[in-house]
Amino acid sequence: MTHSYKISDMTCNGCRAQVEQKLNEISGVVKATVNLEEKEASIQMEEHLAIETLQQALPEKYTITPKAEKNIFSDGITNAVTDEKGELQQLIPLFLIFGYISIASVLLNYDPWQTDSFMLDFMGLFYIVFSFFKMLDLKGFPQSFAMYDPLAKIIPAYGWIYPFIETALGILFLMRIQIELALITTIIVLGITTIGVTRSLIGKKTIQCACLGTALKLPMTKATFIENSVMLVMSIYMLITMSV
Structure with a gap:
């Protein structure tokens, strides 16, 4: 109920x-x-x-x-479908942003096509855009972030500086500065966050995802896990190609 x-x-x-x-x-x-x-x-x-x-x-x-209310009892399949539709609607901003970042990265590298450059631009734009939304509510972001990020739970100050870390990483990728350092930092930072996201999903706790700050109310879903995983895979791939 x-x-x-x-x-x-x-x-x-x-x-x-x-x-x-x-x-x-x-x-x-x-x-x-x-x-x-x-x-x-x-x-x-x-x-x-x-x-x-x-x-x-x-x-x-x-x-x-x-508050005066009507109790709502679960009716199985009907409520499950309704919840799923509502969840997908809430994730539309995330899908749109991901789409725009992907298109922009393709346009920057389509002629001639350069896979490595595409990935660097994608990761750079990803960080810049996502850090922008976090900056919109710097006061509220740390608490939302600490709800699932293991390091932010232990060290509250980490939640405060995280948006600035993302901004710095975005600049490094886009400017092609210290790429190897940026890739290693990405693996560490997003690796820690992904552990927290995975725990939340396994525990089936319904919390707000802070990936776009608190300005947009996004639920913690598999989409969040996939978003982090894409960045981690790109970072690992780039590190391997750079070392070959």
Whole structure:
């Protein structure tokens, strides 16, 4: 069943991410989604949880109260199809950006075609574009990122500097500067993130993907894993070709 609640004192995407994380960590919660604009939380539960249980899981500054609602019970296949369609619709911005980056990289290298150059431009544009979206909410990004990145969980400062790392890597690839260093850094950085993404997918935890920052609300899905994997494969391939 799914219940709706009002949550007071959320002022930014960082607050939203924190509340969503705390709610999703509660035993018995299947999925919790928080809407900053409406100051609301939609919580799918295995069985009804007392409001006191929800309140205790949140920091003191937030107050959660029930909202008049209709309970929504899972009806198996119908809900599964609906959720899948909604998830795909949410991922449209990611697919569009990936498509534009791919087309731009092809146009830059189609005559004459150069595979290595295409990959460097693709990775450079990938980092520049994705870091741009992270920069839109530097305050809220670290908390969202720490929800699944293992290193960001241990070292909060890593979440703050991550967008700048991506920007630097993008410049190195596009300017063809210290390519080998940029490739090794990419493998390390995205390798760590991919481990966190894989854990989240295996654990079937529904959290927000911070790949495009917090400006766009994207769910953590297999698409996120594939996106990271493409970059990792390209980096490994480039390192091998450079060493031959």
